[in-house]
Amino acid sequence: MRISVNWVRELAPGIEGSAEELADHLSMSAVAVDEVVPVGESIADIIVARVEETRPHPNADRLGLATITTGGPERIGIVAGAPVRAGGLYPYAPPGTTLPGGLEIGARKIRGEVSQGMLCSERELELGWDHSGILELPPDLRPGERLVERLGFPDHCFVLDLTPNRVDLAGHLGVARELAPGGTSGVALPSLGMGTEPRSPVWQDGESDAAASGARVVIEDLGRCSRFLGIVIRGVTVGPSPAWLAARLWAIGGRPINNVVDATNYVMHELNQPLHAYDLAMLAGSEIRVRAAEQGERLRTLDRENRTLAPDVTVIADRDRAVGLAGVMGGEDTEVSLETTDVFLECAVFDPLHTRRTARHTGLATDASYRFERGVDATGLEAAVTRCARLITALGGGEAEGSAIRAGHLPGERPVVALRPTRVQRVLGRWFERAELARILVPLGFEPPEGDVGGEADGDGERPLRLMVPGWRGDVTHEIDLIEEVARRHGYNAFGDEARAFRVSSVADDPAWSQADRVRRLMVGRGFQEVRSASFASEARAGPDAVTLRNPISSAESRLRTDLVSGLLDRLEYNLARGRRDVRLFEIGTVFRLRAAEGVPFEELRVAFVMAGRRELEHWSIEAADIDVWDLKGLVEDLGSELLGATVEPLGSRNEEELASARLEAAARWFDGEVFQFRKETRVAGLAGRIVAEAVDGPAGMAPSWAAEFRLADVVTGATSRYVPISPYPQVNRDLAAIFPLERTVAEIEGVIRDGAPPFLEAVRLFDLYEGDEIPAASRSLAWRFRFRAPDRTLTDEEVDAGMKAIMTALEEKADARIRSS
Amino acid sequence: MTPPVQLLDTLTRIEEEGLAAIESSGSLDELEAARIRYLGRSGGLTDVLRRLGQAPAAQRPVLGAAANEAKRRLQAALEERAVALKRAPSTTRPPADLTMPGRRACWGGVHPVTRVIDEICEIFRELGFSRVRGPEAETEWYNFEALNIPLEHPAADMWDTFYLADGVLLRSHTSPVQARIMETHDPPVRVVVPGMCYRRDPFDATHAPAFEQIEGLAVDEGIDFVEFRFTIEHFVHRFFGKHTRTRFRPAYFPFTEPSAEVDATCGSCGGDGCSTCKGTGWIEIMGSGMVHPAVFEAVGYDPERYTGYAFGMGPARIAMARYGIPDIRLFYEGDLRFLEQFR
């Protein structure tokens, strides 16, 4: 929202300080000023010129020649880049001036014709964006005048970051009230050359139907429009606005159209009441109806768009058809044009919700819809519509009819809100006396109701301050709203800062965060870099039962991810494409899945990693090998024991049911060949393995990539360890090598060893695999080191020998072993 | 009982044998075997010392001194031999070029946004805030209505929201967790809530459709604006440094009132104004305020009895200001050349 500082100063002459100081003050007490834009600062050299005559450029179809005057006898020749008309006034940059954009103007030959300076467009003067033509200036200017002075520039424009609650600050009067010393008592509306005697019309009231001065208003749905005022003005001469009015509109980024339309815009930006002027002659039956649009009803709006409407949309219609979008934008057919003489001026209260629907349906957001959606001051319509009518007649002549229309509900009583000083203290932590509170709030328009002596004591014996809310502060409905007013006007930074009593939170930590901490520590220590990515996936990347977004930004982000590995593969490819060979990434993030029964999908936090490249960092002393399945298995075994309290075992044949119950099918899509599962008690808690080769777009000859995914909730955090006494007696080591048929797995053989071993077998470690020439076909030699130790005595050689013998017998009998050496 | 003279002889023999064994050791392993045999806990010398107690009292000092002397000599010989054995290979190789790179281990790193989240949470944990979380797929009730945001109201436009189904959405802020926590816990409540949020903003230099937020909430009897200001200033001092100043500006959030935007002096220029702070000297760090009574009503707290404050901040934005990162997309691309800078 844009606010002209000069305009505000005109409304509140007591305001002092630079634009920057005022912006600071607003930012610190009311609403953030995003930017302070200088207006007209750099057009100091621009002079008003009148075109005396025009003729075509002999050498260029698109250019024209003009003779201009700047008041003196001298006639100046100009090459004009766009049409101008004889008698029109234009901004003229004489040779030697510099335009706002930095362009230096000289006498220049353009296609063989000399141009003594140039005539400027709106954009060249930084008064707007239009660059399509040369700006025609208001007719009340005189050739030779300096534009900057006649427009009242330089000015500054505040760009406000308006919050939804403070719609009152969209109007200059609202900002003036905030900045004026004395608040509401420090502002006054200028007469704008309208004379001093305001003439109030005789209101013809009716609830849903009212008529006056030959016009009629029917509100078919008071839910859509609670109040509608209309004044008929006859005999208006529509034409360009004077310089002062054009300057006001330029300063806030608007553009003058004609005196009638400009008057409505001026009053809207001044009093914050949107107004609309209709060409009365174009209103069939001189009738205005506020109603729901019919399904398929059509309307061409002022922005030259044809629109198809639906009952969601509220329209202004005449007897026959829709002529405007209520509270949003007028229609082309009834717009005020140079031919218009009789005007119907509208000032209404359109329902916020219905305005929002109308705006949403048509995709429009206008100055009017902005205000109606947030709520206008229902008590301010009379003042606004009469002021606008007077301004129109002051600018364009004609006369407002003495009898005017007022339909709809009477605005309710101004609400009264009670404010307890003790409550102020409890929220703000500072005591304000009643008088102090009044001193802060009354200037903002919050006044004690007439005859109110401060309210009755409530149950606690406290006498609250009772304050009537001004019509323009519809956002204030409760005591807390007044407390905020007190806080901001006192100044947030004027309050103290003190520690209060310490309180122990009744809420326990969610374990997920300490689980995530553990995962990060371990993964970082193992060389993995954490990544974070958005939870979106394409339809192809998302797994089964993915949640679909109703309003995605793009089709590549139209689903929610069902696993983390797929996203990590994208990140892996991203790095491979940038020449990285060694990539180790992990992510902790949420995955989602449709849940049949309810609308809210299932979600859970997962951990996943991906790794590709070499086992170790490159070093001159070694030839680092590619990561293989044993690197993966060792890592996941560590994760299993350190993080999950889970064992790791090969996922022989995919058990679809188990994967489904663990919701891991989505991750399982990416694994192939060498795959493991984390098993926690009887449940599958995660997967790890080799990534399907086609899933990674990497350099030619790239070694396989490896990944894993598991649930964060399975990470163990509590101390589950128990002390096992340490034996003071020596250990005895023995080795054993034996030949086994290939179909005997190590897990199976070690099971046989444990079953056959004496209780003092402390540890078994496989240390060799040999499949050379001396070994029979379809078999292999495996060698283990056994560590024996008893908790209560030194083992004798005989005991250990007997133990080894028992193991060997078991291996021969139950594992088809042929002992090679022991 | 062994006569003393015999004991002395044994001692001499052990020493001679021991010295010979040490001298002839060709490797550290052999040397260790000799040490165990002659000096170890069940070695020869220890055995002699153990038997000293059986010698006549008058001779014990002499024998003891001799035994200790033998032990000293054996130990000296052992050390000498160990040094000699260790030194042996270096005589056959020239000294290494120690400027060559060492063998480094492969280290990973946490994401810079995680690092900021952790630091923020740590400061609030010291102040007695627990770390909680809530679902990312939310209902309209928790995301909007329970937070005093009517659905069809311009206030709801402050968040452009992704919808999953009727009334179901991806939360547009972490604030719904405020309501969830208060519904299930009685005051005093002091929590911080890190988590992902989603808004329909396409990726650009300063926007991400999914981003992290940290919510904070403190509710009890007697919590006021003054305590709120203290807590936030304390946080700013701890996180940004003692010399950082804080300012509170009016703002609007439907679920807090009074609402405040909190700025900290820009770390790049110290408040003088630079490109990071767009010349203002201030960096916006959080939205905050006193919990709105309507929120208390929605969750079943007595708004007359309880007061509190809430705040929310974006750790990615804070990380951008802190590390001088110009584009928020860098956080989510997973480029190792970027991520490895923050270890």
Ligand SMILES: [Zn+2]
């Ligand atoms: Zn700065």
